[in-house]
Amino acid sequence: MWTLIGLLLGTVHVAFAAVYLYLTWFHGYWTKRGLVTAKPLTLLGSYPGLFGGGSSFIEDIGKIYNKYKGKQRAVGTFLTRKPQILVLDPQLAHEVLVTKFSDYRDTVTSSYVTHSKDDYDKYVARNPFFSAGDEWKKRRTDGGAGLTPNRLKQAYAIWEQTGEMLVNYMQRCIEERHSNIIETRDLCYRYTAQAMGDFIWGIDAGSLSGSPNETSSFQRFSMNWVSHAFLSMPRFNRTPIAPIVRKLFRMRFFTQESNDFYLKLTRDAAKLRQSGCGGERSDYLAHLMQLQEKGASLDDLVGHALTVLMDGFETSAAVLYHMLYTLGACPEQQEKLRSEILNALAADKHISYEQLNALPYLDQCINESMRMTSVIGFFIKICTRPTTIDLGNDKILKVEPGITVAIPSYQLHHDETYFPQPDEFRPERFDNGAASEFTKRGCLLAFGDGPRICLGMRVGLLNVKMALLRILSEFKVEQTKKLSLSSDSGLGMYLNGDVDLRYTRIKLSK
Known part of the structure; x- marks a missing residue:
């Protein structure tokens, strides 16, 4: 009996020892290579927030960043048991994303779907965000060709119509509910669902034309799809x-x-377009039809469509409701932006694609809002060929293929070294084209940078700009309550709870 108990205890002891060795085997990796190491906080690595414990991945990154910033260009960390480099110097971030892009070509998300391929998660595997190597390059080239400035200019009428539908929906919502307080997260998703349904598939998504108490099937599916992802x-x-x-x-x-x-x-939209219906439209579906003529499969078309939807539906809506929330507490900046918009609008309330993209204060406000909220709070690149990092003080670190490199964009965006009083909404930071300079310095990475910069950046900005133009030309926006930020999505920082904002019709002098 006692022998059996002893054997069981010995087996358990050996098992625990094996698990311990497995989890900690690499924890001396960076010390041996001369890189200062942020001591792993648990057996599970440097980021316990990945496994709960009252913190989040972005918050854990922040603790390490704040401890070592200004002292080191980078430190060694561990993503669970896997060695990782955490970048602390924005110039090093620029090096990884841009100047040495070929050394860090892939992203960590591309390693997450290598098991999927063409069976059960085939459309995510066709998204450039989740692709690696030459597959990434081809998919980005094929999909991005339908999102050029000229393509969006040709499709601009879609956003003009959707913008009008947005303000009409808002007025109907106020009248039917006898309240000028609108839950703005839902409002923004309705708007981007309508715009993307029209642009990508040439359909009326029904998200702005129905009752405020109803959700269209397209919006409902898109919400469930992106939430799960x-x-x-x-x-x-x-x-x-x-x-x-x-x-x-x-x-x-x-x-x-x-x-x-x-x-x-996608199949139904393609058949309808091939039959001649809407054949004159210059939308993304027209681009998909061109790809099909060049040999792209139906699954390829779906993959491209969902790539655009990811940026144009979810991310655009998040940027938009965060910005409206921020402007609701900044009446001075809101009024300045409204004045710029009203001065740009013609008597018939029309504004061209070029004029919309040439409003300087609108750009400043968007850049500042995206800096503050950072819907993408970090980027993780994979070293794809042997390279080195200059750590300063005559120290050169050799980086092996497969090592991941984390770039903490949220922390860079909130570092007072680069952005004094970072928690204040100050659009003037980006006056006179300063946004591009901040990006070159590696301090502003709202869309990332380099060859893998956000594919849907232009269509996303067009979504946000048109909505702001129409809303602020018709309504004054005010906060009704303060909300906190969290990173439950695993990617960025988002507002918690219902975004209830008050929208009051403005009276324009004749």
Whole structure:
């Protein structure tokens, strides 16, 4: 009996020792290579927030960043048990993203879907954000060709119409509910659903034409689709501890239900366009038809469509409701922006594509809002070929292929060294084209930088600018309550709770 108990205890002891060795085996990796190491906080690495414990991944990054910034260009950390480099110097961030891009070509998200390929998560595997190497380059080239400034200019009427639908919906919402307080998160998703449904598939999404108490099927599917994808990110961020679990549990970003929905939508839209309906439109569907003529499969078309939807629906809406929330507490900046907009609008309230993109204070406000909220709070690149990092003080670090490099954009955006009083909304920071200079310095990374800069940046900005133009030319915006920020999505910082803003019709002098 006692022998059996002793054997069991010995087995348990050995098992625990094996697990301990497995989790901590690499914890001396950076010390041996001469890189200052942020001591792992737990057996699970430098970021306990990945596994709960009252913090988040971005908050854990912030603790390390604040401890070592100004002292080191980079420090060694561990994503679970996997060695990682945390960049602290914005110039090094620029080096990784731009000047040495070929050395850090891939992103950590591309490693998350290598088990998917063409079976159950085939559309996420076709998204450049989740692609690597030459596949990434081809998919980005093919998909991005439909998002050029000239293409968007040709499709500009879609946003003009959607902007009008937005303010009409807002007025109808106020009248039907007898209240000028509108939950603005839902409002922004309705707007971007309408714009993207029209631009990508040539459909009326129904999100702005129906009752405020109803949600169209397109908006509902798109909300569920993007929610599942973003909430899956923290789960995938934990998997470096045992990558095999991705395959064992068939982990996926997109559900089969959403795959079926968008496959049918794309197939039906393509057939309708091929029949001649809407053949004169210069939208993204027209671009998809051109790709099909060059040999792209239907699955390829769905993948491209969902790539644009990811940026144009979810991210654009997040930027928009965060900015409206911020402007609701900044009446002086709001009035200055409104004056610029009203001065630019013609008597018939028309503004051209070029004029909209040439409003300087609008650009400043958007850049400042994106700096403050950072809907993408970090970037993680993968070293793709042997390279080096100059650590300063005559120290050169050799970086091996497969090592990940984290760039803490949220912390850079809130570092008072680069942005004094970082928690204040001060659009004048970006006066006289300063945004491009901040980006070159590695301090402003709202869209990332370099060849893998956000593919949907232009369409996203067009979404946001048109909505702000129409809303602020018709309504005064005010906050009704203060909200906190969190990073539950696993990617960036988002407002918690309902974004209830008060919209009051403005009276313009004749």
